[in-house]
Amino acid sequence: MIQRAFGLTTDLYELTMAAAYFENGINSRAIFDLFIRRLPNHRSFLITAGLEQALEYLSEFRFTDSQIDYLREHPSFNKVSKEFFDYLSEVRFTGDVWAMPEGTVAFGMEPLLRVEAPIIEAQVAETFLLSTINFQTMIASKASRVVAAAQTRDVIEFGTRRAHGTEAGLLAARAAFIGGCIGTSNVEAGYIFGLPTFGTLAHSFVMAFENEDQAFAAFLRLFPDTGTVLVDTYDTIAAVKRLARDFGSSVPAVRLDSGDLCELSKQVRAILDSSGMSATKIFASSDLNERSISDLLSRGAQIDAFGVGTELATSFDSPSMSAVYKLAGLERDGHMLSTIKLSDHKSTYPGAKQVWRRVGDNGGFAGDLISLADEAAPQEGVWQSLLTPMIKKGKVIAAHSNTDDTDPATLRAARLSDLNNARDRARDQVGKLPSELRRLDTTSSYRVEFSERIHEERKRIEQRLTLANHVNL
Amino acid sequence: MIQRAFGLTTDLYELTMAAAYFENGINSRAIFDLFIRRLPNHRSFLITAGLEQALEYLSEFRFTDSQIDYLREHPSFNKVSKEFFDYLSEVRFTGDVWAMPEGTVAFGMEPLLRVEAPIIEAQVAETFLLSTINFQTMIASKASRVVAAAQTRDVIEFGTRRAHGTEAGLLAARAAFIGGCIGTSNVEAGYIFGLPTFGTLAHSFVMAFENEDQAFAAFLRLFPDTGTVLVDTYDTIAAVKRLARDFGSSVPAVRLDSGDLCELSKQVRAILDSSGMSATKIFASSDLNERSISDLLSRGAQIDAFGVGTELATSFDSPSMSAVYKLAGLERDGHMLSTIKLSDHKSTYPGAKQVWRRVGDNGGFAGDLISLADEAAPQEGVWQSLLTPMIKKGKVIAAHSNTDDTDPATLRAARLSDLNNARDRARDQVGKLPSELRRLDTTSSYRVEFSERIHEERKRIEQRLTLANHVNL
Numbered sequence: 001m002i003q004r005a006f007g008l009t010t011d012l013y014e015l016t017m018a019a020a021y022f023e024n025g026i027n028s029r030a031i032f033d034l035f036i037r038r039l040p041n042h043r044s045f046l047i048t049a050g051l052e053q054a055l056e057y058l059s060e061f062r063f064t065d066s067q068i069d070y071l072r073e074h075p076s077f078n079k080v081s082k083e084f085f086d087y088l089s090e091v092r093f094t095g096d097v098w099a100m101p102e103g104t105v106a107f108g109m110e111p112l113l114r115v116e117a118p119i120i121e122a123q124v125a126e127t128f129l130l131s132t133i134n135f136q137t138m139i140a141s142k143a144s145r146v147v148a149a150a151q152t153r154d155v156i157e158f159g160t161r162r163a164h165g166t167e168a169g170l171l172a173a174r175a176a177f178i179g180g181c182i183g184t185s186n187v188e189a190g191y192i193f194g195l196p197t198f199g200t201l202a203h204s205f206v207m208a209f210e211n212e213d214q215a216f217a218a219f220l221r222l223f224p225d226t227g228t229v230l231v232d233t234y235d236t237i238a239a240v241k242r243l244a245r246d247f248g249s250s251v252p253a254v255r256l257d258s259g260d261l262c263e264l265s266k267q268v269r270a271i272l273d274s275s276g277m278s279a280t281k282i283f284a285s286s287d288l289n290e291r292s293i294s295d296l297l298s299r300g301a302q303i304d305a306f307g308v309g310t311e312l313a314t315s316f317d318s319p320s321m322s323a324v325y326k327l328a329g330l331e332r333d334g335h336m337l338s339t340i341k342l343s344d345h346k347s348t349y350p351g352a353k354q355v356w357r358r359v360g361d362n363g364g365f366a367g368d369l370i371s372l373a374d375e376a377a378p379q380e381g382v383w384q385s386l387l388t389p390m391i392k393k394g395k396v397i398a399a400h401s402n403t404d405d406t407d408p409a410t411l412r413a414a415r416l417s418d419l420n421n422a423r424d425r426a427r428d429q430v431g432k433l434p435s436e437l438r439r440l441d442t443t444s445s446y447r448v449e450f451s452e453r454i455h456e457e458r459k460r461i462e463q464r465l466t467l468a469n470h471v472n473l
Numbered sequence: 474m475i476q477r478a479f480g481l482t483t484d485l486y487e488l489t490m491a492a493a494y495f496e497n498g499i500n501s502r503a504i505f506d507l508f509i510r511r512l513p514n515h516r517s518f519l520i521t522a523g524l525e526q527a528l529e530y531l532s533e534f535r536f537t538d539s540q541i542d543y544l545r546e547h548p549s550f551n552k553v554s555k556e557f558f559d560y561l562s563e564v565r566f567t568g569d570v571w572a573m574p575e576g577t578v579a580f581g582m583e584p585l586l587r588v589e590a591p592i593i594e595a596q597v598a599e600t601f602l603l604s605t606i607n608f609q610t611m612i613a614s615k616a617s618r619v620v621a622a623a624q625t626r627d628v629i630e631f632g633t634r635r636a637h638g639t640e641a642g643l644l645a646a647r648a649a650f651i652g653g654c655i656g657t658s659n660v661e662a663g664y665i666f667g668l669p670t671f672g673t674l675a676h677s678f679v680m681a682f683e684n685e686d687q688a689f690a691a692f693l694r695l696f697p698d699t700g701t702v703l704v705d706t707y708d709t710i711a712a713v714k715r716l717a718r719d720f721g722s723s724v725p726a727v728r729l730d731s732g733d734l735c736e737l738s739k740q741v742r743a744i745l746d747s748s749g750m751s752a753t754k755i756f757a758s759s760d761l762n763e764r765s766i767s768d769l770l771s772r773g774a775q776i777d778a779f780g781v782g783t784e785l786a787t788s789f790d791s792p793s794m795s796a797v798y799k800l801a802g803l804e805r806d807g808h809m810l811s812t813i814k815l816s817d818h819k820s821t822y823p824g825a826k827q828v829w830r831r832v833g834d835n836g837g838f839a840g841d842l843i844s845l846a847d848e849a850a851p852q853e854g855v856w857q858s859l860l861t862p863m864i865k866k867g868k869v870i871a872a873h874s875n876t877d878d879t880d881p882a883t884l885r886a887a888r889l890s891d892l893n894n895a896r897d898r899a900r901d902q903v904g905k906l907p908s909e910l911r912r913l914d915t916t917s918s919y920r921v922e923f924s925e926r927i928h929e930e931r932k933r934i935e936q937r938l939t940l941a942n943h944v945n946l
Binding site for chain 1: 479481482483484485486487488489490492493494496497499503505539540542543544547548549551552553592596599600601603604605607608609631633634635636637638639640641642643644645658659660661663664670671672673674675676677678680681683684685691692694695696697698699706707708711731783787788789792793794795799800803812813814815819881882938939941942
């Protein structure tokens, strides 16, 4: 198995910049914002996720001797001093992190996370933070759509085999739970995060017996309370009739995995009901997504729960999220100096920020405001601040990462408790969005504005930078 | 950091099936094929990848005590006997694996890997094998397209921050190298796999200095041989002119990361050439993929190397591969009995198989044949067999996983040697494909047929299964 080495889980340019900062005596405090400019395709809001892994990474951030040996021999570093490598062997993350708690509804341009730290520490963390927050937020946001489409039915995440490797499968299960799934097929996600895990049987199991009936009997004998019987290996309707004849109401659930799920579910429901099996649930899977689920339910499909794999674990219709990590301030001569990036279409906003959300008279969300962190909430209306302190001087202060215990059972109970909170938060906040924004194909967007002071600060800096960089040509 | 626990890196249904097999005294030898039914969208061939991780997983396959304790308390397993958990604590993978070596060109319906083992061992491995082979093969196949579009120019994989988590970033870097990239920005991929790593500087680095010139000077002083200077923070053309004035031919390369890359590259090339900097390379990035690269080069862009991130590390235009893992045979009463799945559109082919590739008179590939493993090569023409033994009785016999050494430097040298072989194999085999198949938008497909004996065997089994499962209703 690959022994992961997280100190080097970064892009080379983070380390070449670190070396250049170090050799030039630059390591003053910097502010970086992690945010997405525009929402991904087919998404009208985000559900934040991945913070637990981001905080763990920062709190355990270090380089091993073997990693430093590797860097010493890297061709890029042949002019770098011994002192830089000594620095690397000692460096820890000593900064502060503010972030939206997991399960928060978020939008474009809003910092999901803000790092304030000596610039080398803050810079090297960029790659890990982006990869982790981008991926899990993307999956939680997709899950929220799938769960909404399923209305009151349960959705289980089933996608590890199609996820981008097994860690992606594990973290997709976690993020999908935050987005509203009731659990996953991934056992490791149960073991590590305490998520409820679900599973039935495969076609190969049915094929391994002389005939289907023997397979059903063997399975139901061992799993009388939880067994969901896969009925489509040979002939779905015939299989359900035989199940009804042989087992009746003791069958917990049947699973449809191919064919016309709407039509089959109606026929199967009728057979079950006419056999005194009204308590037997119908579970469906087969390349489902929010659109096909919505369509099935609108056509009256008799399905009690959905298993969603590929589409959920890969966010298939929008398989990347493009959050960026941008410098917003840098200390010079003891003062924090705000800064921005000027390039066309990729420009940024200056300074440490807070995100405020207005709560309307009906309790719903009525627009967000991005202000400088030292601005008070707007006078008019009720506003909630979304960015809260997560790490202070390198120490994780958010309750949910308080997992010094290394006993797996204790760890997963703590993690599950936090995941339940995040899932509740997401459900609560999605319910407060304008209803138009929750339609699968909505074209409306939520209002996000910058404060006057940010606009002014930005203009001022623009003039300063233009002066500094254009006059000397 | 999450402590991964690979025994449980599987779907729950693999373990409920395992328990049901165990409790019913079934653990005879089974044959499973891992294959994809249809090629993913926008792909006319695959490049296999991920086998090294699959073989490592199988050779290290086991459950820890803590994992077994977790399963004991799982609600699904409350009727399962103590003997099953004792079995799990001892189980190792004892079977055989045949597979296509990494870097092999492959097509739909062809087994990429075949497992022959006691059915419980073979079944539980399904999820890990699918996730690993699906992901890396998808990325290597995408990389092959991007590299082809770049013609003779170098392509570097840049996508960890947009990959589906950091392990996906690491493995995408590995798979992209097999597909033809010259390296990656991911330092961990350098540390673990020995891949060449590349990096420049970020806009934040430029912004951290009083002005751009100071940033350039600080960077080039430290990286005089490898420094690629990012020139688009404020004004690309102005920055290149100042670089030429201040540093001249000592600048190794410049990087364009925004704007009209074609037009900018021509202007930048002209400035560099007129300043005696014809050796200075132009590197470009900015949401590139095979189509935009092909378009840039057809319009005469003056770009020497490309950095490709999101599109490559997520296979953005086709972000999942749907390989399946299907039972093809099961021993009964001492005889291996072939089997198939019958369901419409999801049917399978029986028995242990070999894949043969015909080599035409010109040395090019002229069609594949999937036969039973005990069939000889067809009489007529020259044929190569693609599936080779990788694990025998649980022992990895393929040279490339012979990494008992645990010294990181030794390990990465061994892995890199294997990766270079895989990359060479892919380049060689892609070169032997019909040229029509290599066009980015080809609609033609490669001929893959099943042998007569497989067709006959399939018909025979179909009759037997229909009889066993339909007459008893």
